[in-house]
Amino acid sequence: MQVTEAFKHAFLKQMLLGFQASAVSTKSMGFQERKNAIKLSADVAMAVARGSRKWTRGLIAGLSEERQNRSFLRLILGEQYESLLKPCHSSWKIPRCKKIVRRSLRICWRKQKKNQSGVLARTLVEKRTQELKRLVPGGKSMDGSSLLDETLDYVLSLRAQVDLMQSLLTTFEASKLRSHSKRRLPERKASYVSK
């Protein structure tokens, strides 16, 4: 649907770049560190490949909150980094006229007093939306309808990410197998020759 080949290409490219960059920055890596580095570069690649979206900005903002990542992000993104960070403020509120807000709230209140049907369903839906806001990056400052929009996008790119990482994994494993078999053959040959 929205996942184009171009997106996948850009994604993979960015991810490999990220791998390289993280390898350059820290050579000695434990397992956890490596895993985090991989995940970080994968997420950044996804965000960069997708372009400018609410959730991508939210994702990068969330990642840059940890200091360790900032250097990596700056390396990857370059000048874009600063420009991406600025508009995405999770506490950024849309300016609203108080009078109008108060009036509409009063009307809502009166209608609620009149009739309490469907309250249970509404609370359930409210709970779900709160949780979805937590899951989707940058979702806290999103409207109900735009939240669904961003969720759609996010799900598509997550799927693409999973597919990509899986194919990477299979190729790595395949190459490993081949390298193993290559290594064993000369050993056997050597043992043969010696005997």
Place this chain on the structure above:
Amino acid sequence: MEPGGSSGVGSGNSGTYTPEIAESLRFEEEIQSLIHQSFDGSSAAGGSFTALLGLPANQAVELLHHPGPGEPPASAASSSPTAGDLWRLRLGEHHAATDALRLPFGGSSTFVERAARFSVFATDDSPASSSGGGLSPGLKAEPPDSDSPPTLPAPAGRPRRPSKRKECEKSKAKAVAKKSKSAEENTSAVKPAAEENTSGDKLPYVHVRARRGQATDSHSLAERARREKINARMKLLQDLVPGCSKITGTALVLDEIINHVQSLQRQVEFLSMKLAAVNPRIDFSGLDHILSAECGPLAVGSGCGGGASGTAMWASDTAASTGGIRRMPPPQQIWHLDLVHPQQSSTVWENNGAAHPHFLLSPAISLVGYDPAGSVPLNSNQLKMEL
């Protein structure tokens, strides 16, 4: 009146009737009280009812006093059977009473028929014919009918009714399902009234549309537009997330979406862990080796050794080639074929010393065309062996 009546009845009639008639009189009092209560409650259908109400008790008593069948006057015929039927209604379980009541009326079935015909509450549902047994359920339906003003003709109302109800339910489902606030209350305030009216039977009720016409209010219009938007997006999401198309209701669909997103995020974690596990043998800097090996005869930028020089070259090369890649999409198809049939020539790239740097990434990109959807399932056994 009652005690006197009962004593009079007891004295005037044969012995068999006395206990039953006493019972029936007691029931009569009960019914009167009940009727008066309900009458006070429902003002709408009051008029005709009271006229009947005034009569039944007295008429019934008179009839009881004179238990011969004889032809009572039409009014009595109309009133008493209805009273009898009402008794049957109120005291459904008291079959003895109904039997007792039937007896004094003698040919009660005819009277009941006439009552049905003359009755003000006659609707299409109530069978105007034959047996009293068949009639009683129809008549039992009558008191709820009395609440609603029988203004509209029933057949005209009926085709409208299901559609109205459907609309009602639809909009109610929408209203209930959505997380909106104000106009929802407006329309949902309408719905309970509509539901009450249609709760008994499929009968004409107060127009819902008249009230919903209030939706020209700017608030409710905006809310409705917002709701439509959200609905459309929910549909898209339903199509996207597998297994959501059958589910109805926003909360459940959102549940599924949340589960899906969580599972995808967990998958990413898991895959990154696996990649980290695979990598120590391969090493980040050795990525170019793997990719070149995979692509066989394709030239590779960096030299044989890994290490800093290789990575530095890689980084610079890729930085330079980012533009280059985009300009050459067609070669990827060729590399896709090569990737499908990977060759074992590790020496090839050593021979091709001076190679084009941008080829480095394109084999990687052709991995994308490796059909990620149909990728080989991970062999965990192999991994364990290697680790």
